[in-house]
Amino acid sequence: MGDPRSTAFESGEVPDRSAAVTSTGGDAPTSDLAGTPDDADDSFDTPDPTAERDRIRAFLDDAVAAANAEGVVVNLSGGLDSTVTAALAVEALGADRVYGLILPCNKVGAPHARDAEALADALGIDHDTVHLQPLFAQFGAVAPDRFDLHDEPIRSGNAIARLRMAMAYLAANATNRLVCGTTNRSEHLLGYVTKHGDGAADLLPLGHLYKTDVRALAEKLDVPEFVVEKPPTAGFLPGQRDADDLGAPYDVIDAVLRLGVDRGLAAEAIADRLASGVDEETVTDLLARHRASAHKRTAPPMPTRRRD
Numbered sequence: 001m002g003d004p005r006s007t008a009f010e011s012g013e014v015p016d017r018s019a020a021v022t023s024t025g026g027d028a029p030t031s032d033l034a035g036t037p038d039d040a041d042d043s044f045d046t047p048d049p050t051a052e053r054d055r056i057r058a059f060l061d062d063a064v065a066a067a068n069a070e071g072v073v074v075n076l077s078g079g080l081d082s083t084v085t086a087a088l089a090v091e092a093l094g095a096d097r098v099y100g101l102i103l104p105c106n107k108v109g110a111p112h113a114r115d116a117e118a119l120a121d122a123l124g125i126d127h128d129t130v131h132l133q134p135l136f137a138q139f140g141a142v143a144p145d146r147f148d149l150h151d152e153p154i155r156s157g158n159a160i161a162r163l164r165m166a167m168a169y170l171a172a173n174a175t176n177r178l179v180c181g182t183t184n185r186s187e188h189l190l191g192y193v194t195k196h197g198d199g200a201a202d203l204l205p206l207g208h209l210y211k212t213d214v215r216a217l218a219e220k221l222d223v224p225e226f227v228v229e230k231p232p233t234a235g236f237l238p239g240q241r242d243a244d245d246l247g248a249p250y251d252v253i254d255a256v257l258r259l260g261v262d263r264g265l266a267a268e269a270i271a272d273r274l275a276s277g278v279d280e281e282t283v284t285d286l287l288a289r290h291r292a293s294a295h296k297r298t299a300p301p302m303p304t305r306r307r308d
Contacts, residue, residue, distance in 0.1 A: 008088075009222045077102075078102075078115030081182040181205075184210065
């Protein structure tokens with residue numbers, strides 16, 4: 001592993017721009033839990049970023065060695081999770097063992113792709129940009145008419161996510177590398193991933209960290225400020241944001257999941273414990289989303305084997 005006192009971004013010129021922020025018109029993430037009682041904060045058990053940095057670096061090093069792989073492939077979106085993942089991989093393995101794929105599929109994704117290219121250059125990793133629009137258009141053209149993707153944002157978004165992962169595994173197969181996913185615990189627990197799309201990977205180094213934990217880790221890694229300030233988005237539609245899709249910003253989501261999933265509190269108790277701006281309906285909806293997406297967190301079911 002690299003020098004623990006340095007960061008992956010020290011090796012290159014760090015970009016200070018973000019077309020993606022201005023294109024969405026968004027503001028930097030702000031906490032909706034400013035009025036959270038002190039005892040609620042104490043119960044969250046937020047991890048230490050320095051310890052997590054060391055832990056994830058060791059995890060990546062061990063996983064690649066155990067698989068006898070040459071390195072990892074990371075799909076880079078220009079956002080927080082993929083940037084943190086790539087930076088940690090560079091620290092753990094070295095820049096020459098990390099390959100980045102940048103896979104825009106529409107005009108909305110173009111500014112994010114330019115950010116991803118600049119970040120990859122700053123990290124010093126080999127990378128390619130592949131525009132998926134022609135592939136997606138051909139995919140839609142050959143699909144049966146009954147499964148039309150036109151004006152179906154969820155259906156088309158899932159298809160694009162699966163095409164991206166197909167490209168990542170092509171690269172991994174060709175170079176004897178592992179596909180390093182970028183999903184965090186917030187997305188994982190809410191099922192805010194595409195099955196066999198961004199939810200598919202050989203390893204998930206951020207899978208145990210909530211989005212707010214990833215932000216804290218990004219600061220430790222010297223991730224450029226514009227990346228941390230970007231409004232989280234899937235990038236499929238103009239103005240689309242995670243907070244709109246999920247019904248709350250990640251500050252609220254993470255607090256609810258820490259109390260509801262990790263500690264087993266009921267919706268009413270969670271709402272009482274958090275700030276006055278977090279109503280019980282929001283808490284109930286988030287916990288319902290967690291339960292409904294359980295199938296995304298388990299292996300496909302199969303009949304039990306008969307014992308004669």
